[in-house]
Amino acid sequence: MKLWVGSDHGGFKSKEKLVGVLRQEGHTVTDIGTFSEESMDYPDIAKLVCLAVTGKKADRGILLCGTGIGMSIAANKMKGIRAAVVWNKPTASLAARHNKANVLCLGGRVLKPSTLIELARVWIRSPFERGRHVRRISKITALETKKRG
Ligand code: RB5
Numbered sequence: 001m002k003l004w005v006g007s008d009h010g011g012f013k014s015k016e017k018l019v020g021v022l023r024q025e026g027h028t029v030t031d032i033g034t035f036s037e038e039s040m041d042y043p044d045i046a047k048l049v050c051l052a053v054t055g056k057k058a059d060r061g062i063l064l065c066g067t068g069i070g071m072s073i074a075a076n077k078m079k080g081i082r083a084a085v086v087w088n089k090p091t092a093s094l095a096a097r098h099n100k101a102n103v104l105c106l107g108g109r110v111l112k113p114s115t116l117i118e119l120a121r122v123w124i125r126s127p128f129e130r131g132r133h134v135r136r137i138s139k140i141t142a143l144e145t146k147k148r149g
Contacts, residue, residue: 001124004058006045010073011064011108013037014116018106019061021117027051030045044075053102053108054080061103062120066106075103079144082137087111092119096126096135 003022007015019031032048032126034042042065043119063071065075068085075083084095085112103124106116122135 001057002028002030003062003124004030004032004049004052004060005062005064006034006049007064007108008034008042008045008066009037009039010042010066011068011071011106014106014108014111014113017113018064018117018120022120025053025121034056037059042070043074046071047078050075050081050083050103052076060124062106063103064106064108064116066107066109068110072103072105073080075105080141081141086119086123089119089122092122096123097129098136100133100137101129128143 005015005019019029022029032045032050034045046063049063052058053061063075063083067072072085073081075081081103082099082101083105084099084101085105086092095104104120106119115140
Protein backbone atom coordinates (compact mmCIF):
# COMPACT_ATOMS: atom_id res chain seq x y z
CA MET A 1 0.00 0.00 0.00
CA LYS A 2 1.15 3.58 -0.72
CA LEU A 3 1.18 5.34 2.63
CA TRP A 4 2.06 8.89 3.64
CA VAL A 5 3.06 9.11 7.28
CA GLY A 6 3.68 12.19 9.38
CA SER A 7 3.96 13.27 12.98
CA ASP A 8 4.60 16.22 15.22
CA HIS A 9 7.27 16.15 17.93
CA GLY A 10 4.94 14.18 20.25
CA GLY A 11 4.68 11.35 17.75
CA PHE A 12 8.16 11.59 16.27
CA LYS A 13 9.85 8.64 18.01
CA SER A 14 6.95 6.29 17.38
CA LYS A 15 6.66 7.49 13.78
CA GLU A 16 10.30 6.56 13.14
CA LYS A 17 9.66 3.02 14.37
CA LEU A 18 6.36 2.69 12.52
CA VAL A 19 7.85 3.85 9.21
CA GLY A 20 10.67 1.30 9.52
CA VAL A 21 8.27 -1.56 10.16
CA LEU A 22 5.85 -0.57 7.38
CA ARG A 23 8.71 -0.42 4.88
CA GLN A 24 10.02 -3.81 6.05
CA GLU A 25 6.54 -5.19 5.49
CA GLY A 26 6.54 -4.04 1.86
CA HIS A 27 4.59 -0.80 1.95
CA THR A 28 5.69 2.23 -0.04
CA VAL A 29 6.00 4.85 2.67
CA THR A 30 6.51 8.57 2.22
CA ASP A 31 7.70 10.00 5.53
CA ILE A 32 6.99 13.72 5.51
CA GLY A 33 8.42 14.40 8.99
CA THR A 34 8.74 15.87 11.43
CA PHE A 35 12.31 14.67 11.84
CA SER A 36 13.16 15.66 15.41
CA GLU A 37 11.62 16.26 18.82
CA GLU A 38 11.72 20.01 18.32
CA SER A 39 8.30 21.51 18.95
CA MET A 40 6.21 22.08 15.83
CA ASP A 41 2.55 22.51 14.84
CA TYR A 42 0.69 19.29 13.98
CA PRO A 43 -1.87 20.90 11.60
CA ASP A 44 0.96 21.60 9.12
CA ILE A 45 1.74 17.88 8.88
CA ALA A 46 -1.93 16.85 8.89
CA LYS A 47 -2.57 19.10 5.89
CA LEU A 48 0.28 17.61 3.82
CA VAL A 49 -0.71 14.00 4.49
CA CYS A 50 -4.39 14.67 3.84
CA LEU A 51 -3.68 16.45 0.56
CA ALA A 52 -1.66 13.42 -0.55
CA VAL A 53 -4.62 11.16 0.25
CA THR A 54 -7.26 13.31 -1.44
CA GLY A 55 -4.90 13.96 -4.37
CA LYS A 56 -4.39 10.19 -4.72
CA LYS A 57 -0.62 10.31 -4.21
CA ALA A 58 -1.28 8.05 -1.23
CA ASP A 59 -3.79 5.24 -0.74
CA ARG A 60 -4.04 6.19 2.93
CA GLY A 61 -2.33 8.35 5.55
CA ILE A 62 -1.11 7.85 9.09
CA LEU A 63 -0.69 10.75 11.51
CA LEU A 64 0.88 10.68 14.95
CA CYS A 65 0.91 13.33 17.65
CA GLY A 66 0.94 13.02 21.42
CA THR A 67 -2.60 11.71 21.66
CA GLY A 68 -3.76 11.42 18.04
CA ILE A 69 -6.55 13.85 18.89
CA GLY A 70 -5.09 17.08 17.50
CA MET A 71 -4.14 15.35 14.26
CA SER A 72 -7.63 13.91 13.89
CA ILE A 73 -9.33 17.25 14.51
CA ALA A 74 -7.10 18.91 11.91
CA ALA A 75 -7.42 16.09 9.37
CA ASN A 76 -11.20 15.96 9.60
CA LYS A 77 -11.39 19.60 8.51
CA MET A 78 -10.13 18.50 5.09
CA LYS A 79 -12.65 17.60 2.39
CA GLY A 80 -12.63 13.89 1.59
CA ILE A 81 -10.85 12.86 4.77
CA ARG A 82 -12.22 10.43 7.30
CA ALA A 83 -9.63 10.39 10.07
CA ALA A 84 -9.99 8.06 13.05
CA VAL A 85 -8.17 8.04 16.38
CA VAL A 86 -7.79 4.42 17.46
CA TRP A 87 -6.45 2.94 20.67
CA ASN A 88 -7.03 -0.81 20.51
CA LYS A 89 -7.59 -3.57 17.96
CA PRO A 90 -11.40 -3.29 17.78
CA THR A 91 -11.28 0.47 17.11
CA ALA A 92 -8.49 0.01 14.53
CA SER A 93 -10.44 -2.68 12.73
CA LEU A 94 -13.82 -0.93 12.84
CA ALA A 95 -12.31 2.36 11.63
CA ALA A 96 -11.58 0.55 8.35
CA ARG A 97 -14.50 -1.90 8.23
CA HIS A 98 -17.32 0.52 9.12
CA ASN A 99 -15.97 4.08 8.83
CA LYS A 100 -13.73 3.60 5.77
CA ALA A 101 -11.18 5.78 7.55
CA ASN A 102 -8.58 6.91 5.04
CA VAL A 103 -6.38 8.46 7.71
CA LEU A 104 -5.31 6.75 10.92
CA CYS A 105 -4.41 8.88 13.95
CA LEU A 106 -2.24 7.46 16.70
CA GLY A 107 -1.03 8.81 20.02
CA GLY A 108 2.72 8.49 20.46
CA ARG A 109 2.52 9.51 24.11
CA VAL A 110 -0.36 7.26 25.09
CA LEU A 111 0.41 4.06 23.17
CA LYS A 112 3.53 1.89 23.26
CA PRO A 113 5.31 1.79 19.89
CA SER A 114 4.64 -1.95 19.60
CA THR A 115 0.93 -1.33 20.21
CA LEU A 116 0.51 1.43 17.67
CA ILE A 117 2.44 -0.57 15.08
CA GLU A 118 0.03 -3.46 15.57
CA LEU A 119 -2.96 -1.10 15.33
CA ALA A 120 -1.66 0.26 12.02
CA ARG A 121 -1.33 -3.32 10.74
CA VAL A 122 -4.89 -4.16 11.77
CA TRP A 123 -6.27 -1.02 10.11
CA ILE A 124 -4.33 -1.66 6.88
CA ARG A 125 -5.50 -5.27 6.67
CA SER A 126 -9.17 -4.67 7.50
CA PRO A 127 -11.42 -4.31 4.43
CA PHE A 128 -14.33 -1.87 4.20
CA GLU A 129 -17.51 -3.91 4.68
CA ARG A 130 -19.71 -1.88 2.31
CA GLY A 131 -23.45 -2.68 2.73
CA ARG A 132 -25.18 -0.22 5.05
CA HIS A 133 -21.88 1.58 5.63
CA VAL A 134 -21.82 2.90 2.05
CA ARG A 135 -24.99 4.88 2.77
CA ARG A 136 -23.56 6.21 6.02
CA ILE A 137 -20.32 7.29 4.37
CA SER A 138 -22.38 9.09 1.69
CA LYS A 139 -24.21 10.94 4.45
CA ILE A 140 -20.89 11.96 6.00
CA THR A 141 -19.72 13.23 2.61
CA ALA A 142 -22.95 15.21 2.27
CA LEU A 143 -22.05 17.05 5.48
CA GLU A 144 -19.11 18.65 3.71
CA THR A 145 -20.48 22.08 2.88
CA LYS A 146 -17.51 23.77 1.33
CA LYS A 147 -14.06 23.02 -0.01
CA ARG A 148 -11.25 23.62 2.45
CA GLY A 149 -7.65 23.97 1.32
C1 RB5 B 1 2.03 18.57 21.58
O1 RB5 B 1 2.49 18.98 22.81
C2 RB5 B 1 0.66 17.92 21.70
O2 RB5 B 1 -0.29 18.87 22.02
C3 RB5 B 1 0.32 17.21 20.42
O3 RB5 B 1 1.30 16.25 20.14
C4 RB5 B 1 -0.99 16.46 20.36
O4 RB5 B 1 -1.10 15.55 21.40
C5 RB5 B 1 -2.20 17.26 20.19
O5 RB5 B 1 -3.31 16.75 20.12
